[in-house]
Amino acid sequence: SLQVEARTLAMLQGLLRQLHAACSRLVTGARALPGSVQQTAGQVRHGVEGVQASLARARSFHDLSDLVLAQSRETVTRAQLSIDELLEYVGQHAPIPWLVGP
Numbered sequence: 001s002l003q004v005e006a007r008t009l010a011m012l013q014g015l016l017r018q019l020h021a022a023c024s025r026l027v028t029g030a031r032a033l034p035g036s037v038q039q040t041a042g043q044v045r046h047g048v049e050g051v052q053a054s055l056a057r058a059r060s061f062h063d064l065s066d067l068v069l070a071q072s073r074e075t076v077t078r079a080q081l082s083i084d085e086l087l088e089y090v091g092q093h094a095p096i097p098w099l100v101g102p
Contacts, residue, residue: 005060016052023048023079026086037089044082047075 023045030041051072058064 002060009055009058009060013052013055016048016055019079020045020048020052026083030086033089033093037086040082040086044079047079051075 023041027038027041027045030038054068054072055064058068
């Protein structure tokens with residue numbers, strides 16, 4: 001049971017590292033977009049960093065309080081909505097060759 005918890009927490013931390021890396025690339029790529037889009041990308045990255053900080057302290061599921069889990073779920077949901085908004089904006093305003101590449 002403890003091994004399963006440790007592996008699951010490690011997997012979650014790994015997924016969050018990947019999500020944070022994607023958010024960082026998104027923030028860098030959004031520099032050419034309007035300020036509101038840049039701000040949204042930054043907020044997404046900041047939220048993911050908060051979830052990472054909470055999970056970094058957890059050594060077991062018991063360490064993850066209901067509050068931390070609820071905040072994490074809200075943060076990930078907001079991140080998904082923000083990413084959807086960013087993708088919609090890029091889809092409507094970016095030239096087709098930029099979207100599909102050469």
